[in-house]
Amino acid sequence: MRSIPLVPAIVLLVIFLLGPVISSFYGSFTDASLTGSAAQGASFVGFANYAELFADPDFPKSVMLTLVFLVASAIVGQNVIGLGLAILMRSSNGFARGVVGTFVVSAWVLPEIVASFAAYAFFNDTGTLNTMLAAVGIDGTNWLYATPMLAVIIANIWRGTAFSMLVYSAALQDVPPEITESAEVDGARGWQRLVFITVPMIRRSISTNLMLTTLQTLSVFTLIFVMTGGGPGTDSSTLPVLAYQEAFQFGKLGFGTAIATILLLVGALFSIVYLRALKPEVD
Amino acid sequence: MKHTFTATVALAAAGLLALSGCSADDGGSSNTIKVAYQKFGTFTQLDDHMKEVKAAFEAENEGMTVELVPIEAQQNDYFTKLALMNQSASTAPDVMYEDTFMVESDADAGYLAPLDEYTESWEDWDAFYENAKSAGLGGDGKTYGIPMGTDTRALWYNTDVFEQAGVPVPWEPETWADVLDTAATIKAKLPDVVPLNVYSGKAQGEAAAMQGFEMLLYGTGDTLYDTDDKKWVTGSQGFVDSLTFIEDLYQGGLGPTPEQALDKNVGNLVSAEWFPQGTLAIGLDGSWLSGTWLETGTAPWPEWSDVMAQAPMPTQEGDEPGATSMSGGWTLAMGSKSENKDAAWDFIALALDKDNSQSYDIAASQIAVRSDVSEDPDYQAANPSFGFFSEIVAVTNFRPATSDYGQISSEITIAMEAVMTGQQSPAEAAAAYDEAVIGIVGEENTTSAK
Numbered sequence: 174m175r176s177i178p179l180v181p182a183i184v185l186l187v188i189f190l191l192g193p194v195i196s197s198f199y200g201s202f203t204d205a206s207l208t209g210s211a212a213q214g215a216s217f218v219g220f221a222n223y224a225e226l227f228a229d230p231d232f233p234k235s236v237m238l239t240l241v242f243l244v245a246s247a248i249v250g251q252n253v254i255g256l257g258l259a260i261l262m263r264s265s266n267g268f269a270r271g272v273v274g275t276f277v278v279s280a281w282v283l284p285e286i287v288a289s290f291a292a293y294a295f296f297n298d299t300g301t302l303n304t305m306l307a308a309v310g311i312d313g314t315n316w317l318y319a320t321p322m323l324a325v326i327i328a329n330i331w332r333g334t335a336f337s338m339l340v341y342s343a344a345l346q347d348v349p350p351e352i353t354e355s356a357e358v359d360g361a362r363g364w365q366r367l368v369f370i371t372v373p374m375i376r377r378s379i380s381t382n383l384m385l386t387t388l389q390t391l392s393v394f395t396l397i398f399v400m401t402g403g404g405p406g407t408d409s410s411t412l413p414v415l416a417y418q419e420a421f422q423f424g425k426l427g428f429g430t431a432i433a434t435i436l437l438l439v440g441a442l443f444s445i446v447y448l449r450a451l452k453p454e455v456d
Numbered sequence: 457m458k459h460t461f462t463a464t465v466a467l468a469a470a471g472l473l474a475l476s477g478c479s480a481d482d483g484g485s486s487n488t489i490k491v492a493y494q495k496f497g498t499f500t501q502l503d504d505h506m507k508e509v510k511a512a513f514e515a516e517n518e519g520m521t522v523e524l525v526p527i528e529a530q531q532n533d534y535f536t537k538l539a540l541m542n543q544s545a546s547t548a549p550d551v552m553y554e555d556t557f558m559v560e561s562d563a564d565a566g567y568l569a570p571l572d573e574y575t576e577s578w579e580d581w582d583a584f585y586e587n588a589k590s591a592g593l594g595g596d597g598k599t600y601g602i603p604m605g606t607d608t609r610a611l612w613y614n615t616d617v618f619e620q621a622g623v624p625v626p627w628e629p630e631t632w633a634d635v636l637d638t639a640a641t642i643k644a645k646l647p648d649v650v651p652l653n654v655y656s657g658k659a660q661g662e663a664a665a666m667q668g669f670e671m672l673l674y675g676t677g678d679t680l681y682d683t684d685d686k687k688w689v690t691g692s693q694g695f696v697d698s699l700t701f702i703e704d705l706y707q708g709g710l711g712p713t714p715e716q717a718l719d720k721n722v723g724n725l726v727s728a729e730w731f732p733q734g735t736l737a738i739g740l741d742g743s744w745l746s747g748t749w750l751e752t753g754t755a756p757w758p759e760w761s762d763v764m765a766q767a768p769m770p771t772q773e774g775d776e777p778g779a780t781s782m783s784g785g786w787t788l789a790m791g792s793k794s795e796n797k798d799a800a801w802d803f804i805a806l807a808l809d810k811d812n813s814q815s816y817d818i819a820a821s822q823i824a825v826r827s828d829v830s831e832d833p834d835y836q837a838a839n840p841s842f843g844f845f846s847e848i849v850a851v852t853n854f855r856p857a858t859s860d861y862g863q864i865s866s867e868i869t870i871a872m873e874a875v876m877t878g879q880q881s882p883a884e885a886a887a888a889y890d891e892a893v894i895g896i897v898g899e900e901n902t903t904s905a906k
Contacts, residue, residue, distance in 0.1 A: 207539035208558065209859040212565030225895060230888075298715060318715040402659060404718055405877040421536045422658070423866045 194437065201431035207424035215427060222431035231407050231415065232432075239391065239411040239439070242326060247390035250330035252383060255337025260367070262338075263345055274338075281335035289399035292328035293317070296400065321401040321409035328396055333389065337382055344378035345371070380451035387443045391436060412436045486796040488521045489803055492541060493553035494534045495526035497724035498754040501747055501820040502553065508815075509807040516806070520799060525549060530720050532661030535862070542567040548793035550800040551807075556591040556785050557662070559601045561859035563594030569792040570598040574801045580809060580826075588825035592787045595859065601787025602808050605822025607743045608781045608845045608852050609667050611635070611767045617737045621645040627767050630774040632675070632701055635738070639710040642737045650730065651710045653739040656702055657873035659720045664872055665865040666782050666855065671740055672698035674853045675771035675780040678905055680864070681856035688856075688864065688897055690890040692905035697772060699875045699882035706876035714876050728755035731764065740769060743845035747821035750839070761840045768848050781852040785825070823849070860897050867892040 201222055205215035226232050258277060262270045280288060295301045296316040303313035316324045348371055356366050372379070394413040397403065403410035403418060410418070412432055420429020491510070495503040503526050510522040527537050535558060541547045542562070554562065562568050575581045581589075584603065592601035615625045621642045629635045639651035655668040673680065678694025681687070689695075705711040716722060727748040730736035732755060739745075746764070749757035768779030788804045790797060806812065814829045816822065818838040823846055824830035836842060855861055871889045874880040880888065894902055 206565075207536060207543075208561040208565045208567075208862055210564040212539070212543075212567070315713075315715055402718070402720075404658070404873065405714060406873050406879040408877075408879075418658075422532055422661075423863055424536070424539065425863070 197430045197433050197437070200427055201434045203427045205426040205430070207421070207426060209424075211427075218427070222428050225428065226431050226435070231410065234407060235410050235412055235415045235432075236435075236439075238322065238409060239436075241322060242329070242393070242397075242411050243387060243390050243443075246326040246329035247333065247386040248383065250326065251333040251337045251386050251390075252379070254330065254334050255382075256341045258334065258338045259341035259345055260371075262342065277338055278335045280332050283332075285332075285395045286399065288332050289328075289396045292324075292331070292396065293400045296324045296328070317401050318405055321405065325397050325400055325409055328400060329390060329393060332396065333386060336389075337386060340378055340382045340385075341375065344375040348374050376451055380447050383451075384444055384447045387447070388440050391440050391443075412439070486799070487519055488523050489550040489794070489796060489799050490523045490525055490548075490791075491551045491803065492525040492527060492538060492549035494531070495528050496530055496534070497721070498727050498748045499820075500754055501752065501816065504752070505807070505812070505816045505819065509803070509812060513803055513806055517799070517802065522803065530659075530661070530723075531555075531663060539565075539567070542791065542793070545793045548791045550791050550794040550796065551803050552789050552791060553604075554601050554787050554789040555662070556601065556603070556787055557855050557857065557861055557865075559592055559787060559789065560595050560857050561862050562789075563596070563598075563600045564859045566792055568594070568600040569790040569794065569797060570594070570600060571602065571790060571801070571804075572598050574805075575599055575602075578805060580805070583810070583826045583828045585825050585827060588785070591785055591854070591857075592789075593857075601789040602804055603785055603787050603825045604808060604813065605817045605820065606783050606785035606825050606849075607823055608783050608848045609671055609740065609742050610769055610779075610781060610845065610848060611738055612731070612741050612745055613738045613765055613767065614731055614734055614736065614763055615765050616763050617642065617646065617649055617734050621649075621737070626765060629767060629770050630778070631770050632672075632772050634770065636701075636704060636708075636710065639705075639738065643710055646737075648735070650712050650716075650736045651738060652705060653712055653717075653722075653726055653730070653736055653741075654702065654705055655717070655723070655740070656706065656711075656869075656876050657714075657718045658866075658869045659718050660722065661869060662865055663723060665868040666784060667740055667742060668702070669698055669868050669872055670782050670853070670855065671769050671780065672701050672772075674782065675769065677772075677775065679853075681858070682903055683856070685903055686858075687901055687903040688860075688893050689905050690893055690902045691886075694772075694905075695889070696882045696886045699871060699885055702872050703875045703878075703882055707878055717876065718873070732757045732760070743823055743841065744821040746839060746841050747819065750819065750821070752819050764841075766841060766844045768851070777851045779848065779851050781848045783849065783852040783854055785822075863896050864893055867896070 202217055202219060203215035204211045204218045206212050258273065262273060283291065298315040298318070302316065306313040314320070353366055353370055356370050361369065392413060394417065397409055397411060397414050398417070401409045403414035413436065416429045416432035416436065419425050419432060491506060493502050493506055506524050510524055513522055514520060527534050529537055538552060541549060548567070554568070559568070588603040588606060589599070591606070592599050592603055594600045611629070613627055618625050618627060622645060623638055623641060627638065629638060635652065642649060642651040655664045657664055660668070670680070673694050676694030676697050678692035679689060682689055706714050706717065711717060712722065726736060726739055726741065727745055731739065732749070746760060747753050748755050749760040769781060771778060771780055788807060790800045790804065794800045810826065810828050813824065813826050814832060814835055817824045817829055818835060821839055821841070823842065824835060829835050830846070867889050871885040874885045874888070875882055
């Protein structure tokens with residue numbers, strides 16, 4: 174009877190997590206549609222959606238874009254810059270810490286749609302960036318059109334770095350100063366202390382943070398949709414944007430959920446890799 | 457331990473059932489009818505119309521309430537939101553504003569209720585033109601939508617800009633090449649003016665497919681759909697040529713920049729800013745465009761009828777009949793999940809009686825589909841462009857009225873976007889379209905162009 178107190182939590186999990194997952198999984202095997210006869214009652218079509226998906230040249234491109242977005246903006250961008258900021262802020266004075274912290278965190282505090290519009294206004298053809306470049310005599314390109322992935326990656330780094338910075342700031346507090354000090358006495362240089370002392374000691378935080386930022390970045394939709402709409406063409410259609418377009422713009426709900434299911438699998442795969450590679454449970 | 461776990465899961469499942477049992481069915485008290493329609497950007501005339509009809513309806517029918525649900529969304533998003541509303545009885549509208557090209561598809565989806573039993577005893581029904589009535593038919597031959605008005609499409613041009621560029625007016629292009637040549641002349645003389653706008657790309661949805669692509673394709677001699685064989689046409693030269701026109705326009709710098717063209721807002725910009733400010737010379741656009749410039753519109757422009765002129769869209773090589781157009785139009789339809797169908801019908805009948813049809817057709821610059829409206833001198837005098845756009849009904853075409861059209865139209869916009877952004881050549885994009893069409897309707901429902 175000890176599990177009774179868990180009932181509310183389990184009920185909520187089943188309704189809000191397991192339910193949608195199962196319904197998405199099931200939906201991906203049907204021809205569910207927003208209009209036409211299939212909207213009346215979807216019928217089971219087996220792997221037809223997946224077969225169509227794998228034959229679609231947009232799909233591998235979308236998977237690649239998703240991975241590029243993930244690696245560049247979350248795994249490298251947010252994590253490395255977040256860790257770097259956390260380390261720098263640790264050794265800086267209170268004033269600098271306050272100023273930098275406020276700037277970085279303000280991007281994270283903004284609601285997603287506001288942050289997306291801010292990024293759009295920044296990278297837009299006549300936006301802040303090009304206005305600033307023009308002031309120093311550089312004729313900037315149309316970033317959202319010419320380099321859509323670069324623009325959304327930078328926007329996502331800007332928006333998400335605060336989270337990593339906060340996680341790593343907290344983790345660094347737990348690294349006992351006497352260990353780093355003794356390493357310093359033993360003659361370890363700065364980067365050696367970082368690689369051989371600090372990083373191994375905050376391994377668990379790194380694993381957790383990688384997992385959280387990965388899952389969050391995989392599901393980024395608003396930012397890309399507002400900034401580029403997945404375009405031009407399909408040049409920034411990551412899996413969530415592609416799933417939205419197929420399901421809601423083109424009315425193919427079943428096909429859209431098949432993409433969502435693939436996205437779910439990609440997320441699960443990364444989670445397993447992090448859990449295995451960084452072994453957070455052993456210490 | 458095992459037992460308690462099973463019990464927990466059982467409890468959870470019970471909770472889930474209890475929760476799912478109490479969903480649905482809270483709307484739909486039958487004294488309220490819900491009316492869903494589009495309101496977006498410069499298109500506010502329908503909102504005004506619905507508010508007036510609501511007041512009249514509630515005054516006539518004591519105790520009834522009309523709940524207006526204006527859906528603020530661009531065209532494709534409107535279809536999506538409407539379809540999502542229609543999926544559940546608790547949100548489904550009683551009356552909805554429905555595009556003629558979605559009627560068959562949504563009737564198939566079971567969203568719409570047939571109206572034949574009501575039209576039989578509706579004396580106004582005889583006043584509607586036959587071809588307009590047929591636009592509201594479902595695949596089963598029943599009437600699902602009552603037409604509000606129709607439209608045609610042609611080239612609008614700003615005569616002030618033409619004069620500045622030294623192009624003689626009236627402008628009478630006879631081939632596609634004439635259109636592009638004029639655009640090139642304007643570009644050379646007035647580099648700050650966008651010479652020619654043709655809607656294109658996914659963001660414009662049906663506007664790109666119909667006002668843009670089909671206005672070209674139906675002037676090549678090829679079509680999208682073979683109505684005799686009931687098969688979709690693949691591999692036609694006209695398709696490639698139409699995409700080439702889009703490529704020439706956008707890659708050749710004769711249109712808006714592709715990034716302007718891919719902005720969801722471009723339709724509003726064209727009517728509210730570009731044409732009135734003289735920054736756009738020619739636009740391939742709809743007969744309703746002037747609605748924005750009327751006193752009742754969102755961007756009144758009293759001088760519009762002196763400045764703006766129209767020319768029919770020529771066929772590719774000037775072949776017979778020399779010009780082409782596309783027609784669509786919107787209807788009011790009844791939701792199949794309506795709990796008070798009689799009241800819903802009364803609302804539709806009131807909204808589209810002679811006086812209300814006329815005031816809406818004038819406000820929204822619609823071509824009338826009721827003979828009593830189109831013959832009314834007030835209607836004819838209301839807008840100097842009505843005469844022109846009614847005349848090109850003679851050369852107009854209709855979209856394939858099949859339930860697959862919606863999806864195939866999306867594929868057209870994908871091909872357009874690939875070409876306008878230079879990602880694919882017209883031939884490549886046409887081949888990708890052919891493949892997508894085969895994927896949607898099956899190989900057996902397609903036919904190769906000869």
